[in-house]
Amino acid sequence: MDEGVHDHREQITELAQAARIASRAVARAGTEKRTAALHWMADSLASHEDAILAANRADLAEAAEAGLGAAMLDRLRLDEKRLLAMVRSVREVASFPDPVGETVKQWTRPNGLRVARRRIPLGVIAIIYEARPNVTSDAAALCIKAGNAVVLRGGSEAFRTNRAIVTALEGGLSAAGLPIDALQVVPTTARDAMVDLLQLDEYIDLVIPRGGEGLIRFVTEHSRIPVIRHYKGNCHVFVERSADPEMALDICYNAKVQRPGVCNAVETILIDEAIAQSFLPRLTDRLTSAGVELRGDARAREVSPSLQLATEADFATEFLDLICAVAVVDGLDAAIRHIERYTSSHTEAIITRDDSAARRFVNEVDSSTVIVNASTRFADGAELGLGAEIGISTTRLHAYGPMGVEELTTTKFVVLGDGQIRT
Amino acid sequence: MDEGVHDHREQITELAQAARIASRAVARAGTEKRTAALHWMADSLASHEDAILAANRADLAEAAEAGLGAAMLDRLRLDEKRLLAMVRSVREVASFPDPVGETVKQWTRPNGLRVARRRIPLGVIAIIYEARPNVTSDAAALCIKAGNAVVLRGGSEAFRTNRAIVTALEGGLSAAGLPIDALQVVPTTARDAMVDLLQLDEYIDLVIPRGGEGLIRFVTEHSRIPVIRHYKGNCHVFVERSADPEMALDICYNAKVQRPGVCNAVETILIDEAIAQSFLPRLTDRLTSAGVELRGDARAREVSPSLQLATEADFATEFLDLICAVAVVDGLDAAIRHIERYTSSHTEAIITRDDSAARRFVNEVDSSTVIVNASTRFADGAELGLGAEIGISTTRLHAYGPMGVEELTTTKFVVLGDGQIRT
Numbered sequence: 001m002d003e004g005v006h007d008h009r010e011q012i013t014e015l016a017q018a019a020r021i022a023s024r025a026v027a028r029a030g031t032e033k034r035t036a037a038l039h040w041m042a043d044s045l046a047s048h049e050d051a052i053l054a055a056n057r058a059d060l061a062e063a064a065e066a067g068l069g070a071a072m073l074d075r076l077r078l079d080e081k082r083l084l085a086m087v088r089s090v091r092e093v094a095s096f097p098d099p100v101g102e103t104v105k106q107w108t109r110p111n112g113l114r115v116a117r118r119r120i121p122l123g124v125i126a127i128i129y130e131a132r133p134n135v136t137s138d139a140a141a142l143c144i145k146a147g148n149a150v151v152l153r154g155g156s157e158a159f160r161t162n163r164a165i166v167t168a169l170e171g172g173l174s175a176a177g178l179p180i181d182a183l184q185v186v187p188t189t190a191r192d193a194m195v196d197l198l199q200l201d202e203y204i205d206l207v208i209p210r211g212g213e214g215l216i217r218f219v220t221e222h223s224r225i226p227v228i229r230h231y232k233g234n235c236h237v238f239v240e241r242s243a244d245p246e247m248a249l250d251i252c253y254n255a256k257v258q259r260p261g262v263c264n265a266v267e268t269i270l271i272d273e274a275i276a277q278s279f280l281p282r283l284t285d286r287l288t289s290a291g292v293e294l295r296g297d298a299r300a301r302e303v304s305p306s307l308q309l310a311t312e313a314d315f316a317t318e319f320l321d322l323i324c325a326v327a328v329v330d331g332l333d334a335a336i337r338h339i340e341r342y343t344s345s346h347t348e349a350i351i352t353r354d355d356s357a358a359r360r361f362v363n364e365v366d367s368s369t370v371i372v373n374a375s376t377r378f379a380d381g382a383e384l385g386l387g388a389e390i391g392i393s394t395t396r397l398h399a400y401g402p403m404g405v406e407e408l409t410t411t412k413f414v415v416l417g418d419g420q421i422r423t
Numbered sequence: 424m425d426e427g428v429h430d431h432r433e434q435i436t437e438l439a440q441a442a443r444i445a446s447r448a449v450a451r452a453g454t455e456k457r458t459a460a461l462h463w464m465a466d467s468l469a470s471h472e473d474a475i476l477a478a479n480r481a482d483l484a485e486a487a488e489a490g491l492g493a494a495m496l497d498r499l500r501l502d503e504k505r506l507l508a509m510v511r512s513v514r515e516v517a518s519f520p521d522p523v524g525e526t527v528k529q530w531t532r533p534n535g536l537r538v539a540r541r542r543i544p545l546g547v548i549a550i551i552y553e554a555r556p557n558v559t560s561d562a563a564a565l566c567i568k569a570g571n572a573v574v575l576r577g578g579s580e581a582f583r584t585n586r587a588i589v590t591a592l593e594g595g596l597s598a599a600g601l602p603i604d605a606l607q608v609v610p611t612t613a614r615d616a617m618v619d620l621l622q623l624d625e626y627i628d629l630v631i632p633r634g635g636e637g638l639i640r641f642v643t644e645h646s647r648i649p650v651i652r653h654y655k656g657n658c659h660v661f662v663e664r665s666a667d668p669e670m671a672l673d674i675c676y677n678a679k680v681q682r683p684g685v686c687n688a689v690e691t692i693l694i695d696e697a698i699a700q701s702f703l704p705r706l707t708d709r710l711t712s713a714g715v716e717l718r719g720d721a722r723a724r725e726v727s728p729s730l731q732l733a734t735e736a737d738f739a740t741e742f743l744d745l746i747c748a749v750a751v752v753d754g755l756d757a758a759i760r761h762i763e764r765y766t767s768s769h770t771e772a773i774i775t776r777d778d779s780a781a782r783r784f785v786n787e788v789d790s791s792t793v794i795v796n797a798s799t800r801f802a803d804g805a806e807l808g809l810g811a812e813i814g815i816s817t818t819r820l821h822a823y824g825p826m827g828v829e830e831l832t833t834t835k836f837v838v839l840g841d842g843q844i845r846t
Contacts, residue, residue: 024763028787107808113797115807120789122819201643205819220624226649226820247842254844340447362837364451366543374536374840383845384538384836385530396545396628396833397649398821410819413807414785417797419670421677422806 008193015184016151016203019124022181023149027121029178031098038094038141041172045137046087048168053078055164056133063157075131076157086137086165089388093141096387099406100147111420117411121147123205125408126197127390128219130155130211136165139208140183142390144173146408149182151204153197155211156189191218198223206398208391228403230394232318233263233346235376238335238361239283240352241274247373248279248351249286254375255349257290261320263392264347264379268315268325270335276303276328283326292322299328315342332357336364343367345394347379368394368401431616438607439574439626442547445604446572450544452601454521461517461564464595468560469510471591476501478587479556486580498554499580509560509588512811516564519810522829523570534843540834544570546628548831549620550813551642553578553634559588562631563606565813567596569831572605574627576620578634579612614641621646629821631814651826653817655741656686656769658799661758661784662706663775664697670796671702671774672709677798678772680713684743686815687770687792687802691738691748693758699726699751706749715745722751738765755780759787766790768817770802791817791824 056078063076099119106116125148127139136152143150154162170180201224208228209219216229237255239248255266271280280303284294295314296307314325329335339348349371350361358372369379381389386404393399399407479501486499522542529539548571550562559575566573577585593603609616624647631651632642639652660678662671678689694703703726710717718737719730737748752758762771772794773784781795792802804812809827816822822830
């Protein structure tokens with residue numbers, strides 16, 4: 001084993017230990033002090049604009065030289081406007097209600113013990129993410145808001161930018177009298193260092209990987225720390241026979257076209273056979289006129305022969321593009337079976353005027369967000385009213401669906417007695 | 424790779440897939456049917472008494488031949504009385520309120536979307552445990568209660584017994600019209616088969632290992648599935664200067680002596696220096712008269728020179744025996760620092776008449792159960808009123824502290840609209 005590896009391991013263990021210790025101070029600081037810290041962090045981010053943009057220019061130059069694509073370069077790029085949005089976002093998080101300290105439930109036992117479940121911070125949260133630098137300030141703000149320390153491991157392309165953002169945020173923490181150790185940056189983007197980090201379940205309570213499926217699988221495979229993740233969003237809209245066709249067209253269009261590159265865009269539209277003859281041609285017109293390529297199953301192509309043939313693989317694909325699979329199904333049961341088979345547990349919607357069909361769909365589809373008569377694009381923390389989003393979980397433990405500040409907390413039992421012993 | 428390994432892998436993947444499919448039927452069955460199933464399972468357990476006790480005798484004979492110790496043999500042994508207790512326990516679980524379907528929170532968005540978080544089953548839960556056969560029926564009952572399927576992997580010593588118990592339980596499930604695939608037993612206790620099982624995060628949502636620290640570490644290390652666990656319970660009682668000494672003596676005695684071999688027994692007693700002179704000798708008398716060996720730090724031995732000297736390691740040890748470490752600390756802050764250093768995050772108690780000391784202890788100690796003026800022995804699902812306990816978590820994700828039926832569920836977002844689209 002070469003010395004570099006050893007250096008990483010020690011350094012990363014030390015930073016995780018420091019984060020654990022600092023997390024206690026953040027937890028105990030109380031709402032007022034944490035809110036003040038977030039405002040200081042926002043101020044400091046604004047006042048470090050020059051340093052951050054300079055660091056970003058250096059990252060961009062290196063990335064361009066390394067041949068990074070235009071889309072990636074755009075995700076990496078910061079300017080005054082984007083930085084201002086980051087500052088505003090930190091202030092918005094400051095304005096959320098503080099979940100820490102809330103008594104979630106309380107009751108009294110027959111022996112007089114008063115039992116309460118009280119909300120407390122999770123502790124130390126590691127965020128592993130790719131290029132977009134705004135994740136650095138968003139994640140830091142959300143974690144501190146909920147009383148946690150955070151370990152950030154961004155992509156190599158944004159290394160200088162992230163470093164400069166964290167330096168600014170540390171200034172804010174420090175101004176508020178909180179330990180800067182509560183914000184840690186992994187000092188290298190080497191994969192072996194990430195693997196080292198993922199072993200530290202003694203110091204880190206949760207890992208949230210944000211990025212492509214490859215990154216997420218790598219983290220899941222190598223982590224001893226619990227991981228909250230979603231691999232992909234293969235979202236469905238089922239247009240049930242009683243659906244208002246105008247509403248169905250608007251929702252399908254919105255769910256596919258408004259922003260096709262995101263995880264809550266629809267990827268497969270299922271059409272009840274009872275309305276396929278009337279609805280599918282209109283849907284085809286509406287979507288193809290927006291540049292969407294539709295791929296239909298055999299039954300869909302009977303109705304609209306112009307459609308390309310969808311393969312089995314198409315129904316399992318998150319296109320993230322202006323492509324949409326379409327299938328004609330026998331009705332509600334068949335739609336649910338199709339979803340069960342292909343779902344990524346992200347978001348599914350039904351368009352219907354039949355209450356009992358809506359109720360069955362909501363009860364039987366076990367994805368993290370189930371929607372009646374609205375666009376799948378609402379499966380988002382801010383849109384659902386969580387305030388902001390640290391990520392979306394399609395695994396069921398701890399959090400399922402969009403995760404806000406509350407999902408960065410847990411509860412402990414507080415038991416008040418007057419001398420009770422067990423007999 | 425030999426063929427046996429391949430056989431396991433395929434067989435285990437198949438049983439996990441079958442559990443996933445069956446979990447949907449259990450989830451959809453509704454409260455009444457699941458409750459009926461639990462009563463049928465209890466009936467069937469009772470009516471299979473002969474077969475279960477015969478299987479247990481065969482396991483016991485083999486275990487005795489293999490040289491298993493008396494304590495282990497006792498844990499493995501079933502008789503009419505123990506089986507009756509298992510039957511009663513299944514009926515008790517049937518009587519709990521059903522958490523599934525509960526609307527945990529709901530709100531309306533400015534655009535009219537109605538958002539709710541609704542409680543749903545976790546899905547498929549794997550329980551990996553050691554000898555005690557009652558875990559088989561308890562775990563199965565709790566998982567089915569909360570609408571889940573369960574994969575059971577018990578110890579090799581109890582293999583025939585567990586098999587016979589599950590056969591009985593399957594009869595009950597089937598009588599209620601639920602699929603017997605919802606109860607799966609791993610057909611081998613080979614370690615490689617367990618490792619195969621732990622890779623199946625596609626089909627299994629949660630693993631709960633119950634047993635010794637070695638088993639739990641093994642599971643954590645090899646699992647891709649989220650694991651809820653506790654390694655040990657190094658519980659503390661802090662006798663603060665204002666404590667009622669009689670209450671403190673009773674609680675320390677109860678916490679150490681009533682059942683020393685369990686995880687919520689106290690392992691270290693911390694005594695405020697202001698009362699050490701008066702309290703420690705009385706504590707020493709009280710505990711040594713019950714056969715407890717006390718190991719004190721240097722300051723404790725100044726007061727009670729008869730104490731053995733505690734080593735650093737003693738303060739980190741879960742004795743699970745009539746041994747107790749004692750330290751004299753400068754006061755509340757020093758007690759909290761000691762706990763921070765040695766805690767296993769299980770349970771800590773303070774004995775005090777000072778409200779502000781109690782409040783600080785409760786706020787600053789971040790163990791899963793924090794107790795004021797009562798025995799640590801109350802850190803238990805049944806004692807805290809959760810109904811029954813599937814385990815205790817000392818990791819913070821999803822559940823922290825004793826876990827009841829509710830902790831075997833998660834929530835999904837249900838969103839009701841009338842045509843909303845994103846703009």
